[in-house]
Amino acid sequence: MSEQRYEKLLAALADNSEKVERALEGFCSETDEDFGIVMDAERYSLLGGGKRIRPFLVNEFCRALGGDIEASMPLACALEMIHTYSLIHDDLPCMDDDDMRRGKPSNHKRFGYANALLAGDALLTRAFEVAASAEKLKPDARVEAVSLLARAAGDRGMIGGQVIDLDSENKSISLEKLLKLHSLKTGALIVCAAKLGCLAAGFGTDSAESRAAEKYAAGIGLAFQAVDDMLDVISSAETLGKNIGSDKDKGKTTFLTFFDIEQTAAYAGRVTESAKTALADIKDSALLGELADYLLQRRS
Amino acid sequence: MSEQRYEKLLAALADNSEKVERALEGFCSETDEDFGIVMDAERYSLLGGGKRIRPFLVNEFCRALGGDIEASMPLACALEMIHTYSLIHDDLPCMDDDDMRRGKPSNHKRFGYANALLAGDALLTRAFEVAASAEKLKPDARVEAVSLLARAAGDRGMIGGQVIDLDSENKSISLEKLLKLHSLKTGALIVCAAKLGCLAAGFGTDSAESRAAEKYAAGIGLAFQAVDDMLDVISSAETLGKNIGSDKDKGKTTFLTFFDIEQTAAYAGRVTESAKTALADIKDSALLGELADYLLQRRS
Numbered sequence: 001m002s003e004q005r006y007e008k009l010l011a012a013l014a015d016n017s018e019k020v021e022r023a024l025e026g027f028c029s030e031t032d033e034d035f036g037i038v039m040d041a042e043r044y045s046l047l048g049g050g051k052r053i054r055p056f057l058v059n060e061f062c063r064a065l066g067g068d069i070e071a072s073m074p075l076a077c078a079l080e081m082i083h084t085y086s087l088i089h090d091d092l093p094c095m096d097d098d099d100m101r102r103g104k105p106s107n108h109k110r111f112g113y114a115n116a117l118l119a120g121d122a123l124l125t126r127a128f129e130v131a132a133s134a135e136k137l138k139p140d141a142r143v144e145a146v147s148l149l150a151r152a153a154g155d156r157g158m159i160g161g162q163v164i165d166l167d168s169e170n171k172s173i174s175l176e177k178l179l180k181l182h183s184l185k186t187g188a189l190i191v192c193a194a195k196l197g198c199l200a201a202g203f204g205t206d207s208a209e210s211r212a213a214e215k216y217a218a219g220i221g222l223a224f225q226a227v228d229d230m231l232d233v234i235s236s237a238e239t240l241g242k243n244i245g246s247d248k249d250k251g252k253t254t255f256l257t258f259f260d261i262e263q264t265a266a267y268a269g270r271v272t273e274s275a276k277t278a279l280a281d282i283k284d285s286a287l288l289g290e291l292a293d294y295l296l297q298r299r300s
Numbered sequence: 301m302s303e304q305r306y307e308k309l310l311a312a313l314a315d316n317s318e319k320v321e322r323a324l325e326g327f328c329s330e331t332d333e334d335f336g337i338v339m340d341a342e343r344y345s346l347l348g349g350g351k352r353i354r355p356f357l358v359n360e361f362c363r364a365l366g367g368d369i370e371a372s373m374p375l376a377c378a379l380e381m382i383h384t385y386s387l388i389h390d391d392l393p394c395m396d397d398d399d400m401r402r403g404k405p406s407n408h409k410r411f412g413y414a415n416a417l418l419a420g421d422a423l424l425t426r427a428f429e430v431a432a433s434a435e436k437l438k439p440d441a442r443v444e445a446v447s448l449l450a451r452a453a454g455d456r457g458m459i460g461g462q463v464i465d466l467d468s469e470n471k472s473i474s475l476e477k478l479l480k481l482h483s484l485k486t487g488a489l490i491v492c493a494a495k496l497g498c499l500a501a502g503f504g505t506d507s508a509e510s511r512a513a514e515k516y517a518a519g520i521g522l523a524f525q526a527v528d529d530m531l532d533v534i535s536s537a538e539t540l541g542k543n544i545g546s547d548k549d550k551g552k553t554t555f556l557t558f559f560d561i562e563q564t565a566a567y568a569g570r571v572t573e574s575a576k577t578a579l580a581d582i583k584d585s586a587l588l589g590e591l592a593d594y595l596l597q598r599r600s
Contacts, residue, residue, distance in 0.1 A: 030456065032456070032460060034460070034463070034464050034467075034477065034480065035455065035459075035460040035461075035463035035464055035467075035484075037463060037467075038455050038459060038460070038463045039455055042455065089417065089418075089421065092417070094413035094414045094417060095414050095417070113394035114394045114395050114466050115463070117389065117392070117394060117395070117417070118389075118455075118459050118462060118463060120421075121389065121420075121421075121424065121459055122454055122455035122459045124421065124424060124425065125424065125450050125453050125454040125455075125459070126450065126454055126455065128428040128446055128449075128450045129446070129447055129450035129451060129454060131446075132443045132444075132446040132447040132450065133447065138439070139438075139439035139440040139442070139443045140439040142439070142443045143432045143439045143442045143443060143446075144432075146428055146429070146431075146432040146443075146446050147429055147432040147433065149428075150425050150426065150428045150429035150432065151429060153425050154422055154425040154426055154429060155335065155338050155339055155342065155418075155422035155425075155426065156330065156332070159335075159338060159418050159421055159422045159425070160332060160334070160335040160338070161335075162418060163334070163335035163337060163338045163415070163418060164334050164335055166414050167334075167335075167337075177334065180334065
């Protein structure tokens with residue numbers, strides 16, 4: 001598929017990335033002569049990159065529902081801080097033990113084990129401070145945002161998924177458990193992003209809009225993971241920015257344990273379609289529809 | 301000094317401990333067949349013990365200022381979760397590498413490195429969910445509580461102190477930096493406890509009461525640390541529940557680097573007195589005054 005097909009989306013993603021980067025920089029501009037190294041470690045992983053898909057979801061759901069992205073931006077930044085913390089901790093030697101992340105040394109390779117651990121802790125903590133300080137939102141919406149973030153990131157969310165993931169190395173798990181793993185480890189935060197965007201536009205978690213956003217996000221989350229599993233097999237290390245074949249090396253169960261490449265692609269296509277169907281309840285959802293297609297065809 | 305001198309305080313501490321334990325159990329009763337181990341790891345460190353000094357400060361400031369401890373209890377529990385997470389992460393091999401905590405194996409010795417790391421992450425995350433759900437507080441007070449907790453626990457608070465602490469092993473630091481270390485690593489959370497109690501009683505961070513609480517807590521925090529440093533030298537392993545002399549073994553700068561035992565005791569006495577002076581602005585502060593004296597004379 002051509003890049004032209006996604007011209008508007010790519011422009012919107014680039015614009016969002018730039019705005020998110022600036023907002024994150026604003027939240028991380030401080031330093032201290034005695035413990036500046038942990039702030040440097042935070043900035044190292046938080047700034048300078050990525051497609052910022054999760055913050056885009058927050059801001060784009062807000063915009064699509066008639067909200068102001070100035071209202072959603074602190075929530076987008078808070079979520080990105082949590083995502084970044086999870087990557088730093090996932091890469092640690094006691095976890096996935098990854099030396100590289102996004103084509104550069106992982107945080108602990110650059111700053112040492114203790115500082116990387118603390119930088120992760122600090123970003124997780126900061127996320128809640130930032131969400132609580134979302135000044136364009138009323139206090140009850142801020143409270144709801146903190147609560148959504150904590151539940152998505154906590155032991156019954158992302159952390160639970162990580163525990164299943166670690167527990168599943170070098171043993172086979174059922175497809176059902178693999179789906180649970182993904183819906184928690186990556187899905188919970190993606191769903192949270194979509195719901196935070198709704199919340200910032202005035203649509204609480206009980207609204208039809210928020211429920212539609214949840215369905216959409218759960219769908220693209222699963223598709224994202226299925227595509228990830230395929231890319232781990234078929235992509236090159238250069239394109240991916242990390243070692244390929246790492247899933248198999250670690251004896252991890254993936255979609256490829258149950259399906260071949262073609263079946264996995266078909267599965268990703270189906271959940272993407274159902275995600276797009278859920279967008280019927282979202283007013284100005286063209287870009288979100290494009291995003292679902294774009295993530296399906298990505299090659300890195 | 302006799303236990304009789306502290307009869308009322310000890311009864312209040314015991315009563316508080318029991319109530320906090322029950323409330324914490326209520327927040328941690330869930331399990332899951334696939335990731336229950338991380339919840340077990342959380343409960344292992346969170347439940348079953350300790351004097352619960354920090355939750356007592358939250359609840360007692362609330363009560364002393366005419367508030368209802370049903371309002372402050374979720375904040376007390378949130379703070380204790382953050383305190384517990386910090387102990388779990390501090391004990392990890394990449395940090396202080398301690399095998400024992402409160403007379404039993406530290407979390408990673410019992411549950412493994414990865415699960416201990418994740419249990420700490422989960423408790424930190426859960427703390428914000430619990431604070432956000434403090435149903436007896438209005439949304440703006442909950443937002444303020446989340447913000448106070450995040451700032452106290454974050455990189456400009458407790459984590460900054462931990463970075464200084466790690467950076468200070470096997471080298472000498474100035475007394476000024478030692479004071480900064482303590483005011484951040486342990487002081488920030490103790491001050492936060494006192495301010496949360498005020499907040500739950502309707503006294504925001506700008507109130508004279510909250511400022512008095514801050515002075516009091518900063519004072520007992522420093523005294524607590526000075527006494528800790530003395531006990532590391534003069535106490536026995538059995539009384540303390542951990543190895544003694546560990547500070548010196550690790551080449552850590554302590555109050556004993558600058559003062560002898562007598563001078564350190566005198567210093568602890570002075571900051572305790574100034575803490576008690578600050579209580580003049582707090583209505584029913586008898587127990588808080590006793591607590592300051594009690595912490596000063598503790599032997600474990």
